[in-house]
Amino acid sequence: MIERSHLKIIQALADNGTLTAAANALFLTQPALSHQIRYLEKKLEVSLWQRDGRQLRLTQAGELLLQVARQVLPALEQTEKTLKAYGEGRMGVLRLGVECHPCYEWLKGILAEYLIAMPDMDVDIVNKFQFSGLEGLLNHHVDLLVTPDIVTTQGVVYEPLFDYELVLLVAASHSLARHKFITAEQLSDEKLLTFPVPHDRLDVFTQFLLPAGINPKTKAISSLDIMVQMVGLDRGVTVLPGWLAKEYCQKLPVKVVHLGRKGLAKTLFAAIRESDADIYYMQAFVKLGKQNKRRA
16 A cells, blocks of 8 residues: 555655655655665565666656655645644634524624634524524534523533623604603503514513513514614614614614613623533634624
8 A cells, every 4th residue: 555655755756866865855864765665666566766876766657656646745734734723623614593683783793803813714604593592502503602691501601792781772753762761661652673583582571571561562573674764763662782773873863762770781692512612713703702892
């Protein structure tokens, strides 16, 4: 069987011309290299070199083996580098799961920076689950889940990315726009525009409205831009992360109102399988996420 060391020998001889120079290039003694040459010729049962004075000249069989060496050795070297990059977590595909619509908006803002920082990585985004995002993580459908909710689960770690505040977004002409903050009761007669998500998964219901016994009329809209445009036309109100709401305040006639005197605080997390937490490209994403904080 032809081995990698054999290909290195014939390439070194072709590149260096003499036995002494080839031995130096291979970090071998000249007797050791001569022994390996004789062993290789005996093993292949063909002469690979002929002496031409002090020079070594390849035979036709040697030329064929040299062509193979020129093709195979660079391919092996590149493959080893690639495998090492996989092993070190610098190359591969990061499958990101996103459960909430605002999370997706935040993710879009950092993807380019991540891909520039990790040129050998690719990214797939899953934001429409036929299951919960946590199930997708546990079942290896995604590698990292961007979520505002912690569900304590064995084998899953949650890395906090940044804190933010959920706020009410209303039309600038709306009567609530003059308030710095509102109570849950003040939303009882409003039409609340929400994403198509069950109310028990919306923080405005679980942490603000339902504890006060308030259950306003709602309308589900899947498009964030359309939802905010509806708010600007005073066709309803909606709740968004403060950083995202303020971006729309610069584009549309809408205003931000706090939910309650103390506000409604949240944290965005990166959920990762515990076994994958030390992978380099995971750590790189979490570090970048923490650097790209968004505050209300």
